[in-house]
Amino acid sequence: MEEYNLLGVKINCVSEQLAKELILSCLNSDSQHQIATVNPEFIVEAQTNDKFKQVFA
DSSP states (O other): OOEEEEEEEEEEEEHHHHHHHHHHHTTTTTSSOOOOOHHHHHHHHHHHHHHHTTOOO
């Protein structure tokens, strides 16, 4: 899994197969997880909104 930092927002680049495996692992776990799909508008919002940016930290 490749990890990038785009203007302070952490982005993990994963294949479709790995995404499916990670989602299944989350569903089978007893703990809470968060999956976020980041779009350009999120990156722009994160530049001026620290609370929003923390969601992706």
